[in-house]
Amino acid sequence: MEQSRTERDSARRIGPFRLITRLDPPHATLPCRRFVARTEDGAHTVLLSTPLPGTDPARFAVEADAARFLLGAWIAPVSGVAGPGEAPWYASPYLPALPLPVALSVHGGPLPETTVRAVGAALAEALAAAHGQGLTHAGVSPAAVLLTADGPRLTCYGAVRAASADGEPRTGLPGLDPGALAPEQSSGGRPRPPGDVFALGAVLAYAATGHTVPERDELPPALRPVISSCLARDPADRPTAAALMAALAPPTTHETVLNSAGSLLAPGWLPGRVVAALARQSSELLAAELPAPARV
Secondary structure: OOOOHHHHHHHOEEOOEEEEEEOOOOOOOOOOEEEEEEEOOOOOEEEEEEOOOOOOHHHHHHHHHHHHHOOOOOEOOOOEEOOOOOOOOEEEEOOOOEEHHHHHHHHOOOOOHHHHHHHHHHHHHHHHHHHHOOOOOOOOOHHHEEEEOOEEEEOOOOHHHHHOOOOOOOOOOOOOOHHHOOHHHHOOOOOOHHHHHHHHHHHHHHHHHOOOOOOHHHOOOOOHHHHHHHOOOOHHHOOOHHHHHHHHOOEOOOOOEOOOHHHHOOOOOOOHHHHHHHHHHHHHHHHOOOOOOOOO
16 A cells, blocks of 8 residues: 555654654664754754664663763763653754764775774763763764764763663663673673773774774784773773773873873874765755655
């Protein structure tokens, strides 16, 4: 039976937004579904996140609401959430962005060490700020990291908690990247800061090698000690996020350690092909025309 225009129009809408395109490629391991969308009047473009089919929408909604308290330069801020009675979603302001796996595909392989260090230092800075507020991200994975022209952005807050309640095994659940899931979280433990550090180590391993569980010898020698320390099975053996940021930022000429990841994000921190892909995305979305809404 042919779908009516009203039904097709409804399928292109989530909350007050009209969908433009999916952010992620098909068949990717994702903690949620993500779309680029606009308000009806075209005034605001957002990155819209919704739960995966088959997952618990109530847990997703709880984590979406909590994400509004996670702030920082390298966090994709939550600017809106679904209202009472709505199917759950949350929105962040849109910036041209590539998920980390897409960036590796565009680049044609693992990213340069300078890029990996910049991504790692920025995300470690974001996690250190969150941990200092008593918050655990519980959703760090390659797909949760977006690369923009001025630095990475961390998304998918609470994906581990949304996937399953504490105390229940999380192995094999949809949306969770097994390589980025700390052992204590995989077995059902409550997400804590050391689990975020493990996940960030897996992200850096992925950025540097193309997969989250590399052999030690595959890692670039200069990054091998710090990434390996993040991936320690015992949480007590992992560095703090603040220590990780210091380890990834090279010393300055004054023999002091940089205290801000922004110092690593100088022009040229992203490979040229990734920059070109961001420019294409921006121009395509500017040119995108949404279908006229159905008249009632």
